[in-house]
Amino acid sequence: MSTGVEGNTGNAEPPAGQASPAELAARPARHRELAEGALLRGDGLVAGYVPGVDILTGCNFFLREGEIVGIIGPNGAGKSTLLKAMFGLLPVRGGTVALRDSDITAAKAHVLVTKGVGYVPQRNNVFPSLSIEENMQMGVYLRPKTFATRFEVVCSLFPLLGQRRKTKTGSLSGGERQMVAMGRALMMEPSVLLLDEPSAGLSPMLQDEVFVRIKKINAAGVSVIMVEQNARRCLQVCDRGYVLDQGRNAYTDTGSALLSDPKVVDLYLGTLAGSGETH
Numbered sequence: 001m002s003t004g005v006e007g008n009t010g011n012a013e014p015p016a017g018q019a020s021p022a023e024l025a026a027r028p029a030r031h032r033e034l035a036e037g038a039l040l041r042g043d044g045l046v047a048g049y050v051p052g053v054d055i056l057t058g059c060n061f062f063l064r065e066g067e068i069v070g071i072i073g074p075n076g077a078g079k080s081t082l083l084k085a086m087f088g089l090l091p092v093r094g095g096t097v098a099l100r101d102s103d104i105t106a107a108k109a110h111v112l113v114t115k116g117v118g119y120v121p122q123r124n125n126v127f128p129s130l131s132i133e134e135n136m137q138m139g140v141y142l143r144p145k146t147f148a149t150r151f152e153v154v155c156s157l158f159p160l161l162g163q164r165r166k167t168k169t170g171s172l173s174g175g176e177r178q179m180v181a182m183g184r185a186l187m188m189e190p191s192v193l194l195l196d197e198p199s200a201g202l203s204p205m206l207q208d209e210v211f212v213r214i215k216k217i218n219a220a221g222v223s224v225i226m227v228e229q230n231a232r233r234c235l236q237v238c239d240r241g242y243v244l245d246q247g248r249n250a251y252t253d254t255g256s257a258l259l260s261d262p263k264v265v266d267l268y269l270g271t272l273a274g275s276g277e278t279h
């Protein structure tokens with residue numbers, strides 16, 4: 001089975017002279033140099049749902065301690081698939097995932113949670129029939145004794161969760177539910193949080209609030225990977241970004257460098273940023 005790392009070097013790539021710095025940085029050899037000492041990394045990830053059909057085709061990424069890393073890319077590029085593969089929800093067919101240099105490629109989600117990895121899925125990320133407080137209890141079902149302490153910490157970040165603790169989550173607005181979903185993931189005191197489209201479906205004002213909240217979570221010591229459809233806003237907020245295309249990371253650089261990379265703007269930001277900012 002392909003590890004994806006070697007396979008990726010064989011992809012049709014422009015000669016180094018014609019490639020932008022962000023394209024060069026996404027290449028496997030450069031990735032391996034840059035990823036040295038990373039908190040979380042994926043090397044040459046291959047994964048898919050149907051036998052014989054790979055959605056991730058040699059995906060490389062890394063997250064350093066303290067960073068916010070954004071992942072953008074067209075619909076169907078494999079962004080959610082990448083998060084699922086990292087969080088043990090989808091078998092990895094090739095390549096490796098490592099957390100602080102320890103191999104977690106085959107680790108399941110419930111084990112990863114105890115190792116400090118939190119995940120907020122794109123859809124169905126709250127229990128609507130349960131109250132806010134009960135959702136938070138579900139977040140620490142593996143460590144119920146820590147509930148009171150952790151709930152206090154989470155409420156200090158998101159006071160609304162404490163104020164409305166008895167409210168059924170199903171009756172909350174989209175923005176409030178997103179807060180519950182993030183709060184629940186934070187209950188286990190993660191060192192890494194994987195967020196799949198945290199601003200999706202929210203008004204521009206609420207989207208801004210979500211990004212402010214993510215900054216707050218990050219400032220509290222949590223390293224963050226966020227997948228976003230609101231590409232331009234995501235790149236403004238993150239330290240570094242990746243552009244995922246056809247199952248591999250085609251470009252990577254600081255958020256601001258990607259925002260001014262002519263190819264990234266032309267191929268991905270024109271339409272993506274427009275769709276994220278007009279509704």
Ligand SMILES: Nc1ncnc2c1ncn2[C@@H]1O[C@H](COP(=O)(O)OP(=O)(O)OP(=O)(O)O)[C@@H](O)[C@H]1O
Nearest residue numbers: 049050055073074075076077078079080081082229
């Ligand atoms: N459960 C599944 N079974 C089979 N194929 C799937 C499944 N989930 C996703 N796919 C396919 O995998 C590909 C990548 O999907 P993925 O959800 O990772 O894309 P994405 O980049 O997150 O897109 P979006 O921006 O729309 O959320 C798509 O072609 C999709 O149809």
Ligand SMILES: [Mg+2]
Nearest residue numbers: 079080081122
């Ligand atoms: Mg998705």
